[in-house]
Amino acid sequence: MMKNIMIITRALTYGGAERVAASLASYLTAYYNVDLVVIDGDKQSYHTTANTIYLGQSVIHKGKGINRILWFVNLYKKIIRLRKSKKYECVISFLTEPELMNALTSQFGKSITSIRNVRSSVVCGRIKKIRDKWVFFKMDGIVSLSENAKKDLVENYDVKPDKIRVIYNICDKEYIWDEISKGIIENDISEWLGSGKVFVTTGRLSEQKAQWHMIRAFAGVAKKHPDVKLAILGRGEQEEYLSNLIGELDMAEQIRVLGFKSNPYIYLSKAYCFLFSSVFEGLGNSIVEAMACGLPVISTDCNAGPRELLSPDSSLETKIDKIELAEYGILTPVCDGIHRSGNDALTSAEEELKKAIELMVENEAIYKNYKQKSTERGEQFDIESIVNQWISVIEQ
Template identity: 35%
Template sequence: MKKIAFLLPDFQEGGMPKVASNIMSGLDGNYHQHLILLDKNSEIRYEHNSEILPVCAKGQSKLEKIQVYIKRIKIVKQLKKKHQFDVVISFGVAANIINILTKQNDKTVCTEHNVKSIENKTWGFFGKVYDVLIKRFYSKPDHLVAISNVMKEDFIENYNIKNDIDVIYNPHKISDIVERSNEELSDSEKQLFSNKTTIINAGRLTYAKGHWHLIRVVAELKKEIPNIQLLILGQGEMEKELKDLASQLNIADAVVFMGFQSNPYKLIRHSYAFVMSSMFEGFPNVLIESLACETPIISADCKSGPREIIDEAKDIHKKITEYEVHKGGVLTPAFDGEVILDTRDLTSSEEQMKLAISKLLKNKELYNDIQSRCAAKASEYDVSKIVKLYENTF
């Protein structure tokens, strides 16, 4: 039996722990699994069937974070010596660099989950450090996995990584999503959907998710669809600013901030559409989850992931100025990155998202056609298919 370790910063929220959890559940019985958590105080919010190996607590100041990182390298190296893993798969820059630096006889598999040349710019000092580390070390693991073709190109073009890069899309437990999406709504949740045309978004309330665009779009849509409602699932540092924007636009009653939801899928299933307004993504799991809930998707054509999911041609170099309707959903022009928290006129990209939502909600034939394809599209990303690609890598 092979010994495999999953190395992550934490296991409490976000795409990386969810992907790791799905891979863990999909592996066959030939693997003895361990979970190395860099933050020893991490909550465990995802399923796993592994022995947990905590490392150490987080640092607070820049100096403490650097000191803690060095300490984590030492501890992980000790864990590798003690357990003699056959494979160690890591998630994200912080874990990947430690995996590479502590390599012994284990096969190192490093996975990345966002377009680093974009994401790192949002991280200030540590983003610049990560850029240097990626250029220096990402040619060294036995396998480097990108979760989209755009990410692969980003590594080659912006980080000069010349070794082979595997592209493996994120795995999803489609049957579990479907089952949970069919759970009955509570009385208060039923009330949310009563006499409403509801669209939904789920994601941390951060710059990357661009929620202000969606709120501004809904304010304009309300003029032609008076009962439109936007549900926003998630928490984050921009929550107050976004609530203030909804109030400023006089649509506070039409934008419902629902915080963290243990089962977002039943809410997604009962919504007319899932709309994603992100500035950038790696591979947006939530779009696949929405397809599994048979809820049509509309997404800004950001880097990366939405076009590879929605456009069957997967033409990752295509740029658009008007919305596009595809069999897998609707793509709208990417946003330019500006944060707009006021009542000025819609930008051209916001206007196109408004037109796309309006068309999908009003054209029943188009809506039914796209909805009829959702389940089959989601099945392409089922864990049973994707994990086989990881097992080949291991």
């Protein structure tokens, strides 16, 4: 008889961790009875074949003070009721609220949490750090998205190295190309994408992703090469700032924020090159998906992930202040994350990002090499290998 497994996440709307939770739940249904438990409502952007249980508690509207406490108490009651009634052999959590609930109910079965970022870069404050140390202590296992994220857990949260397993995200190339084959792009955007060399980026419009750095760098290239364009896919709290910055730079025709797309792959398939400007990461799953679509990649060398993906044989301690022509893509110095206007001069890191974009536009040999290398690297994140690693963590 198959074991009962719970995977718990915040929502199924537009976050990268949510997408991974949904896809992992689907793949594990071949081996376990899987319930995908979603804290928020039933709005769903990501498909899963697993049985889905919606708890109907808005993550955004937790409230403050006593209302916030009551929100967590109510959620705790729902999770503990599920763990008692279904007798899950293992519960896997994605993101902070789910992992807290997983830790609080860990006496009812194995508890594993997936760490999606370098935690010390995301969570600040002494109280939160104490909370996280306790959560990690309660876990039977921790799955880290990258070696650097694992290093952070060991050095900053006193987690024993043998408790952590590094497992990269699955890249389902067959699913991606199926989505591309049936994808539809709005007519006006399709025409815009179909003309010139279109660079693309995907991800939440957030402080972490720092898309304003690529906008500022890209504008300099676009003035020199009027046929290049930048498509930004995603939504988030930085959308207004990004739109205003594009206006200040007079780049409305060449740079567009296209919003969240449930099928980003059709847009990736129409693009020329993928850009990534994060100031920190867990891995950079968008890079892997871009590779699966055959796109060459330019990424900041942020902590953590891009170096592991683009230069896997180099030291994780490497720091750069100039562009690096890595094995599988171009790495650029990490930007400072500071908001600037369109009138401010480019920072040294933005200048290097600009050089990398120009190199991809102007040097056909380099472009073709990285296009081929991206395809090769994308093949290394196959479903069977990654799923088997998850199974080994569940079963150990």
